[in-house]
Amino acid sequence: MILIGERINASFKDIKQAILEKDKRPVQEWARRQAEAGADYLDVNIGAVSKKPEDMAWLVETVQEAVPTPISVDSTTVEVIKAGLKALDGRPVLINSTTADDRKLEQLIPLAVEYNASLIGVAMDERGSPQDVARRVENGAKIFAAAVEAGLTPERIFLDPILMPIKFMQAQVKNVLEAIQQYTMLSDPPPHISVGLSNICSKAAERGLITRTFLVMAMAFGLDAAVCNVMDSELLDAIATAELILNKEIYSDSYLRAFRMKMARAG
């Protein structure tokens, strides 16, 4: 699993405050903690607190000062993403994200090529979020085809079928699983498939259990990446176990120990 740490996001109060006050400390603290937990990428998002591209640049620079971990530059605004990419020191980067909207694709795919970045493609379009499997697959395939056409290899493409809260849109969760399975058939090797994991339990009770159970099921369908809470050790243990069950890792009695050591080393 490719784990993208979700915590440096202005929707969290401490990060919002840090961005407003240009206080590096909380940002760098979360960068270090998530890196130590084994995050493969650190998602960096200025959210609604600011529309200023220079705030994204500040956030990226602040994270880079603290850890060598690759960064996921996360915004719905192309100008903000550009500012984040410009601030990079050459480390691997993930653009989070484009949609299947032509205007988005036309701007973000060339940026991915220019910065040698990987790219998350979210399966929504100008009509909004899909409510069925077919449109998720259609949008995903459209993004995939456009990215491959521009020269991105499948390993640099992450498709996101849009995970929705189970409490409010229960039927969509199963549709996400089916879309994941279809994404795996787009090519060989397939693109990466990623979700914003914490969406599933929004406002729900039993958040941890719902998140873990979904993730394990989604892995069985082909999910191999997630923007998630990498500090959740029960979640990581579930991932380690799912990787054994899928025969991606060799079993040993101390497999959890081995997995945790691997994660710690990655950080």
Next chain:
Amino acid sequence: MELKIPEVKQRWPNPINTVKIGATRDEGGTRTSTVTVGGATSLPFYHFEGTIPHPPVVAMEVWDIPGEEWPEAVKEPFADVMHDPGEWAKRCVEYGAELVCLRLKGCDPNGANKSPEEAARAARRVLESVGVPLIIWGCGNDEKDNEVFPLVAEAVAGENCLLGTITEDNYKTLTALCTAYKHKLIAESPVDINIAKQVNILALDAGFKLEDIVIFPQSGALGYGIEYVYSIMERTRIAGLKGDKVMAMPILCDIGIEVWGVKEAKAPVPEWGDPKLRGPLWEATTAYVYLLAGADILIMRHPEAVRATKATIAKLMGLDGR
């Protein structure tokens, strides 16, 4: 129409660990040569896929007591030196051994039951007689090995030896000794990839560096379960190359002791051919199979089998001038 041949080469993200055995004077030991194994970025001899910086090596076996039970064909080249592990080791080096494996067979409480002091003396004797690096192998009785190794590991301190073996049930003493005296470690598992991984994790948990471990998945002679070991070695190597750091170790195969225990190699049956030829052939063929499975260190006995195996390695590595 031009047919495009698809690219099927694999690119592996994780090289196999590199393990050096032996220490020269400059490095705090007394060896005149050292041995380095591992470092490959491809499956065995897939030179087109990656690099294989260090060819497999051949160690030859010496005991701390005469090998009375060795079959005649393999005893004969050593018959006049088996009384002295030092002379025996010298003979091995003359026959081309790149390392000497001293097996402390005499310490077995069900056999000669030699003392830890005698074992340490035998180790010193071998060390002083040859310049190649040493592998030192316990008698296989856990309790006795845990009494013997503290003295032996200390007696060869600074020489960067390869000591073994640790198992899932007995790893603490030898792991601690190898840490203290800076030796390398053989991690043994019973033809079981899950336990192979487990033993490595246990050693790591005990504070030992994964990069200082050689794994021994046990060995079988040709005709005696070799295919099981082969597939375990292959899976282990693939897991290591794919990025499983707990599986990315060089692999050791203990061949002589297995081959010279099976009837095909030793039985005096004339219609099976001359045992003087048949035994070495059985040993060399067994070695060949393990080379293809990914062996980095082969422990062998018969000089002719060693000669043939070294020639095979040179050929497979493209070092034979062709």
